[in-house]
Amino acid sequence: MIKLSALLFAVALVAGCAAYTLVAPQRQNVADVISVEPGMKWNKMSQSAYEGHVEVWTLDGLTLNTLVFFTGVPDGEPLFVPRFADKARMEKPPVFRSTMNPLEIQELLHATVARFFRTTLAEERNLRAVSIAGGRGFRFETRVVGRDEVERAGVFVGTVAGGKLYGAWFQGARLHYFERYLPEFERIVASAQLTGEAARK
Amino acid sequence: MNRRGFGCALCALAAMRAAGAQTLSEFVEPGHRPPPDTDEGGLWGLMDRAERDLKTSRFVVRDRALNAYLREVVCRLGKDHCPDLRLYVVRTPQFNASMAPNGMMQVWTGLLLRCVDEAQLAAILGHEMGHYLRRHTLERYRDARDKSNFGAFLSLGLAVAGVGLAGTVANLALLASTFAYSREQEHEADRIGLELMAKAGYTRIAAAEVWEQLIAELAAGTVERSQSVLFATHPEPEERLGALRAAAAQAGGAEERGLERHRTGLAAVRELIVRDELSLRQYGRSEVVFDRLLAQAPGDGLLWYGKGEVYRLRAEPGDLARAMEAYARALESREAPPDTHRSIVMVELKQGDKARAQAALDAYLRAKPDAADAGALRMLLEQ
Numbered sequence: 001m002i003k004l005s006a007l008l009f010a011v012a013l014v015a016g017c018a019a020y021t022l023v024a025p026q027r028q029n030v031a032d033v034i035s036v037e038p039g040m041k042w043n044k045m046s047q048s049a050y051e052g053h054v055e056v057w058t059l060d061g062l063t064l065n066t067l068v069f070f071t072g073v074p075d076g077e078p079l080f081v082p083r084f085a086d087k088a089r090m091e092k093p094p095v096f097r098s099t100m101n102p103l104e105i106q107e108l109l110h111a112t113v114a115r116f117f118r119t120t121l122a123e124e125r126n127l128r129a130v131s132i133a134g135g136r137g138f139r140f141e142t143r144v145v146g147r148d149e150v151e152r153a154g155v156f157v158g159t160v161a162g163g164k165l166y167g168a169w170f171q172g173a174r175l176h177y178f179e180r181y182l183p184e185f186e187r188i189v190a191s192a193q194l195t196g197e198a199a200r201k
Numbered sequence: 202m203n204r205r206g207f208g209c210a211l212c213a214l215a216a217m218r219a220a221g222a223q224t225l226s227e228f229v230e231p232g233h234r235p236p237p238d239t240d241e242g243g244l245w246g247l248m249d250r251a252e253r254d255l256k257t258s259r260f261v262v263r264d265r266a267l268n269a270y271l272r273e274v275v276c277r278l279g280k281d282h283c284p285d286l287r288l289y290v291v292r293t294p295q296f297n298a299s300m301a302p303n304g305m306m307q308v309w310t311g312l313l314l315r316c317v318d319e320a321q322l323a324a325i326l327g328h329e330m331g332h333y334l335r336r337h338t339l340e341r342y343r344d345a346r347d348k349s350n351f352g353a354f355l356s357l358g359l360a361v362a363g364v365g366l367a368g369t370v371a372n373l374a375l376l377a378s379t380f381a382y383s384r385e386q387e388h389e390a391d392r393i394g395l396e397l398m399a400k401a402g403y404t405r406i407a408a409a410e411v412w413e414q415l416i417a418e419l420a421a422g423t424v425e426r427s428q429s430v431l432f433a434t435h436p437e438p439e440e441r442l443g444a445l446r447a448a449a450a451q452a453g454g455a456e457e458r459g460l461e462r463h464r465t466g467l468a469a470v471r472e473l474i475v476r477d478e479l480s481l482r483q484y485g486r487s488e489v490v491f492d493r494l495l496a497q498a499p500g501d502g503l504l505w506y507g508k509g510e511v512y513r514l515r516a517e518p519g520d521l522a523r524a525m526e527a528y529a530r531a532l533e534s535r536e537a538p539p540d541t542h543r544s545i546v547m548v549e550l551k552q553g554d555k556a557r558a559q560a561a562l563d564a565y566l567r568a569k570p571d572a573a574d575a576g577a578l579r580m581l582l583e584q
């Protein structure tokens with residue numbers, strides 16, 4: 001018994017993430033709904049394995065560190081799905097609901113990670129309320145071991161505005177690529193504003 | 202871990218000789234170990250490398266009681282071949298098992314959850330042993346080589362190498378262990394599996410049940426049957442089911458099920474594998490799986506909790522009430538996970554009843570005083 005498609009998916013996951021553009025350390029628009037001011041040069045992936053209402057940045061390459069912006073996930077949509085997988089062969093992904101509380105959103109990320117990274121080794125902890133982009137938000141820590149056996153630590157920060165989910169999730173391969181850039185992530189989060197149609201009224 | 206070398210090692214295999222004039226129509230001898238300079242020895246070498254990686258994988262479940270239990274079942278089926286077989290439990294919630302030519306077996310936790318009793322598990326293990334005993338991978342390899350279809354075989358190896366570069370150890374080992382068997386080989390493995398089951402005293406109808414259950418489960422999922430990977434890579438399940446049923450019907454045979462032994466053997470990891478199943482959010486399929494297990498164990502608190510979670514997480518109209526019913530059944534048993542109370546907090550919050558949510562939180566913290574998410578739940582109650 002064997003699932004070859006899972007293998008091909010894994011190959012595609014790696015093969016499909018080459019194109020990126022440089023992000024300068026100055027105020028930046030993320031999908032016209034989030035505005036942030038990074039302090040370092042980032043790379044914005046023009047096409048990553050993440051498909052959905054997301055924008056993906058990295059400093060050293062996606063296997064080492066990844067910053068996923070959630071740019072307004074609407075009710076009924078998944079957080080993200082694997083771009084290169086054959087969707088017809090996958091069970092329907094779990095979706096975001098605008099009525100979800102922070103703990104339910106944390107559970108949703110857990111399930112999304114389990115699917116996307118095909119892992120059973122994922123944990124979230126320390127969920128708490130925070131103020132973000134001038135409104136009420138939440139934050140929790142993540143830990144994911146991928147099929148490459150590498151453990152990645154992360155922080156997820158999010159807020160629901162106008163029924164849509166906005167947020168940022170930074171992950172880095174422990175220890176170096178997470179701790180080293182955590183201050184940069186905190187800086188980005190502290191600078192975050194919702195803009196355009198996402199601006200709080 | 203030198204995975205880049207995997208594809209090339211496979212190239213080298215092409216140059217190796219077939220060992221003597223041996224035929225593959227008989228079972229391998231117990232203690233079999235091919236000379237390293239033969240094609241079979243080359244295959245074993247590849248698998249030995251994959252196995253070394255697997256041994257250190259974080260996804261391998263090392264619980265001693267579980268592994269001792271599975272070892273017992275393997276030995277009961279494999280008898281003299283038992284010392285040649287090594288079984289690894291991989292923490293992956295899908296239904297899958299595999300056998301490598303060197304005797305490395307893998308069983309995924311999703312398969313363990315889906316076996317109602319030991320006889321069903323024995324059906325799977327017996328089938329996989331059939332592949333080993335008749336050296337199906339070697340047969341497949343030689344067949345591909347003789348038909349000058351080595352490219353197809355090789356490209357699979359290169360794909361393995363590609364995955365190796367991506368660093369997916371568990372995938373590598375799994376793929377390496379099964380170069381897609383032919384339909385005839387699958388049927389033969391079924392026949393051998395049934396023989397081993399009968400000799401070991403297991404009821405053979407369990408083999409048909411496994412497939413029956415899988416067909417029913419997939420029908421409850423959201424994937425079109427024509428798209429199902431499982432159905433695409435194996436003989437038509439109905440055809441297989443028919444053959445297995447017919448074989449089981451011949452002669453009376455043994456009756457053993459091993460329901461209790463199976464339950465005890467899995468005890469230490471049951472909660473873990475139920476949680477992993479829930480993370481998949483394949484609501485319809487999980488419901489079928491839990492219902493089937495509950496039919497055998499109607500008072501099982503963990504299973505009622507799992508069923509409740511399916512409904513809470515699906516959250517379609519009527520689901521919250523269904524979830525609460527299931528949690529109530531869980532709490533009637535003595536073995537309800539403390540998290541049942543946590544789930545009740547979540548449902549009561551959803552329904553806007555803070556007093557009841559608070560009462561459930563109190564019960565949760567009594568059952569699990571060191572709950573890591575206590576602060577998060579308090580935050581929700583305060584909002």
Ligand SMILES: [Zn+2]
Binds near residue numbers: 001328332382387390
């Ligand atoms: Zn098979």
